Amino acid sequence: MVLQDLINALFLGLPAWVPTAIAMTGMGAGILTLLFRPRGRVALRAAAIGLVLCQVLLYLVFA
């Protein structure tokens, strides 16, 4: 219940699809960075940040 309250507080009571959408956006941004900024260290870092963001939000939704 504590976790659920935390999730509600974090997302101001918004429905679960909101963080899911944010997670998917993070993922999409990561993939697009890999596609359009190849060969650079920046692209790898951006992709990793997208992945981490996505994971955190998925766990907040399903925990």
Next chain:
Amino acid sequence: MHPLDLALVAGYLLLITAVGIGLSRRVDSAGDYFLAGRSLSWWVIGLSIIGTNVSAEGYLGAAGGAFNVGIAQANFEWIGAIPAMILAAFVFIPLYWRAGVYSIPEYLGRRYNQWVRLIAALIASVFSIFAIGVALWAIALTLETFIGLPKWLGISISALVIGLYSIAGGLRAVAFTDALQVCIMFCGGLVIVVIGLEQSGGLAGFAAQLTAAEPQHLDLFLTADHPNFPWPGVLLGLSIVLSPAYWCGSQVILQRTLGARTEWDASASMLLAAFGKTLVPLLIVFPGLLAVVLGAEIAYPDMALPWVIKNVLPPGLSGLMFIAIIAALQSTVDSSLNSTALMLTRDVRGVLQADYNPDNDLRFGRWLTLGMLLLGVACAPITGQLEGIYVFLQTLLSLFQGPMLALLVCGAFATWPTPRAGLITLLVDTLCAGVLLLLGTNMLWVAFLTFLGALLLLRVTSSFTRGLTAEELGPLVYGAPAIDTAVTDAGQPGATT
């Protein structure tokens, strides 16, 4: 089975065989066969990693696990994969690349000693043969469920198709066919999700029915005393030990990254695979949950996915999904074959044979691939006696993942681990893992405890044994002085400067 489904299956098998054999024309050396001539681009490798991994963990087994325990099964795809994949992309893949090795046992051999290399290669090879057997058995199970094909015939047909392109084309054929197989797999999986949700009244209806049937099935973390997935075990054993050991130390997974055309391609491929991995639960966990919602009456959990395909999908689409399963499982078998052949050719033969000649690697590797395939076929029926494919594989893994991860992490980041300490740790800790498993300890706890034990043992034994010189440590440890590490194509193991 509907004629349309049969046509799809036959077309797929022909396509895969043709693509694989077509790519075999460019194999002229051991470097071409085992590392695709270091020519693979990041998207091919990334897709190939997903294909190899999904099937390695068991397409059918994961759906069966979800049928049993619910969405907690997705932990193996999320917390039990993504952080470790990021670690592999930024830390271990660049390290292996700079060391210029063909395999992870080769890295361990140079960082510790040739005995560590030999044992690591043998352990991984035995596991791979079992994995091949498990995958072939799963294919046979699926073929029997759908078209009533006897298991021995299903295994034989699968082995023939896989053998043709794996033996001829090596890693390049394996990687490209894997990429194709993953695309088919995702298409088939998404069809199940769409139709399944439609039949169960949308996402809200699905969740409501699932919660009514099995209230715990939407909980990601189960109770601490759960027999298979206790939450502390998931956090400590799975995410801290099993997952990094697999993603940062598995030859089957990492071999294709060593075949990348640049270091950037190698790292980027792992991140692409991580994005795919995030979506994988939708494809392999969802069908298990759908079987619960639709009230499937099945003999054992691994039949959940075949049941869904048979009872939910219309003709044509069920053929597509059937192909997706076969594709997923085939990608495990072909990848395991190639990586096992590499380890036995270079890491086992290279260490044991006094007059080892790398010029014979290509011919030797091809014969070994055939031998491994036949051994996998022989092992396949044994796996049929076990309750759950997935748990069986993970249990085997947990035996040596703890010590292996300790050796990799300490070897990569510290200069103090010594060769002899590495050997002692690997032997003693693997033995301890076996004892713990025999005593009935949960595999996740075994992994975590043996990892801690290995760290301690490695530190203690290193304090009274002789370490490597700074020059020997060179490209093998972060923080050591950098030296030139140009890669030889098919040279002696370890000869990379």
